[in-house]
Amino acid sequence: MRILLWHVHGSWTTAFVQGPHTYVVPVTPDRGPDGLGRARTFDWPDSVVEIPSERLREQDVDLVVLQRPHELALVDRWLGRRPPLVYLEHNAPDGDVPRTRHPAADVPGVTLVHVTHFNRLMWDAGPAPTTVVEHGVVDPGRLWTGELPRAAVVVNEPVRRGRTVGADLLPVFARAAPLDVFGMKTEGLADHLGIPADRCRSHELVQRELHTAMARRRLYLHPVRWTSLGLSLLEAMHLGMPVVALATTEATEAVPPGAGVVSNRVDVLTQAVRDFLADPPHARAVGEAARAAALARYGLTRFLDDWERLLKEVAR
Template sequence: MRILIWHVHGSWTTAFVQGPHTYAVPVTPGRGPDGLGRARTFDWPASVIELPPERLRDADIDLVVLQRPHEHALVEQWLGRRPPMVYLEHNAPGGDVPGTRHPVADLPGDVPLVHVTHFNRLMWDAGSARTAVIEHGIADPGPLWTGELPHAAVVVNEPIRRGRTTGTDLLPVFAGAAPLDVFGMRTDGLAGHLGLPPARCRTRELVQRDLHREMARRRLYLHPVRWTSLGLSLLEAMHLGMPVVALATTEVAEAVPPGAGAVSNRIDVLTDAVRDFVADPLYARSAGAAARAAALARYGLTRFLDDWERLLKEVTR
C-alpha cells in the first residue's frame, strides 16, 4: 500500500513508518510546514519517500492519513481525487473543553477519526464521525538508563511560548529539588526567562538517538505538563528505564503504573519524589525497571503496528 502522510509529528511518525508499506511525504521548496519531507533528526527507513506536490497525481496513493484540518483540501488540490482517508488526532482539545468540536465532524464523506489516547476521544466532540483509539507505540531505544547524573531530564518543545500548558512556570519549583536538564526545540533563553542560574536549567536540542542517550544519563525523567496529549517523550523515558515524576493530568495516570515513579497533582509530593530519586540511585533503578516493563507491555511497537494494519485494511476494503 502507498500511504500519503505529512511530516507533522516526528516521534509518532517514526513508529508509524516502521510498517510494511511505502510512505509518501510531501516535500516543497524551502521545506515549509506542508512539505518538510523526510525527517532529519529521526531514523526513518528507505520506505519513506519524498514527493513534491506536482508528482502526487501520478503516485497511485492508496490511502491518506490526515493530521491537520487544511490537509483535506490539499488532498483534492494535489491529487485531484479523494482516496480513502483517516484523520489522526495527536492532541487533546483546546478552547471550550469538553465542548470542543473536532474538525473531522464537518468533513464530507466518511473519514474515521483516530485518537492516540482514550482521554482524547472522551474529551473531543466528534459528532457522528466514526472514532477509534490506537494507543502510541514506541520503537524501543533499549534499556539505556545509567542515571549517573543526579539531575532531572525534561523534554519540551517551545517551553516559553507554550508556558502554563507545558508547565514551564513550574520548572523553578522543581529546580529547587534537583538540577534540570531541558531538551527540545526552541528552548534557548529558558533559564533567563525563568530567572534561574544556567547551572540549574541547561537546555539542548539533539537528534533522537543522541537525545535518548543523554536522557538516560539523568537520574529521572520529569514531566510537568498540564494539558497535552500523552507525551511521547514520557513513554520514551519509560522505555529507557527511567523513573518518572509527572503531573496526574490527561492520560498520564493510565500510562504510569504504581512503582514506576510518582504521579500526582500535589507539587510537594512531586518535588519530594524528585529529591528521593536523586538521593537513592538504587530506588531510581528499581522504579525505572518497572517503568520499562510497563511501557513495553502497553506501548510496544508490534501492537501499535498491528492495530494500524487492521484499521488500514478496514478503511481500504
C-alpha cells in the first residue's frame, strides 16, 4: 500500500513508518510545515519517500492519513482526487471542551482515529466513524543509569505555552530537585520563571541524543496539565525511568500503580521527586516496572498490528 501523509509529528511518524508499506511525504522547496519531507533528526526507513508537491498527481496513492484540518484542501489541490481517508487526531481539544466539534466530524468518507481514549471521549466526532489506536514507541532500550541526581523534563516552547504544559509549576519542583528541561525554545526558561540557574538548565538536543541524556537523570517529571499523552512520558518509561506526572488527560491510564507516582496533589508529587532523588535503588525498581508497563501497552508490535487492521478495513 502507498500511504500519503505529512511530516507533522516526528516521534509518532517514526513509529508509524516502521510498518510494511511505502510512505509518501510531500516536500516543498522551502521545506515548510506542509512540505518538510523526510525527517532529519529521526531515523526513518527507506520506505519513506519524499515526493515534490507538484508531482503528487503522478503518484499511485492508496490511502491518505490527514493530521491537520487544512490537509484535505491540499489533497484536493495536490493529488486531485480523494483516496480513502483517515484523520489522525494527535491532540486533546482546546476551548469549550465539552462542545468542541472535531474538524473531521462532518467530512464524508473520513475515519477519525484518536491516539488516546481520553481524546475520543472529549472530542465531539458527530457522525464520523471513530476509533482509537493507542501510541506505539520504537524501543530505545533500557538506558537508565540515574547517575545524575536531577529530574528530566521534556517540553517544547514552555514560555509560550505556560500553564498548559505546567511551566508555572517548575519553580515548585525545582525546590525539590534540580531540573534539566529538554525541548525546543527552552532557552532562558530559568530566568523567565525566576529559578536559580543551577536548579533549572535548558537543553535542545536532537532525538538520537535526547534519550541518552534523559536516561542519565534520576527520574522523569511530566508537569503537563493538558495534552493528549506526551510521547516523551512513554519514551521515559521505555528507558526504564521512574516517572512523576500530573493525573490529567491519559496519564492515569499510561502509568499503572508501581510504575511511578501520578497525582494532582503537588505536595505528593514533590515528595515523590525527593524520594526518587534520595533512593536510587527505589528509583531503579520503579523504573523497571515503568519499562515493563510501557512495553506491554505501548510496544511497537501492538501499535503496528492495530494500524494494519485499520488500514486494511479503510482501504477496502
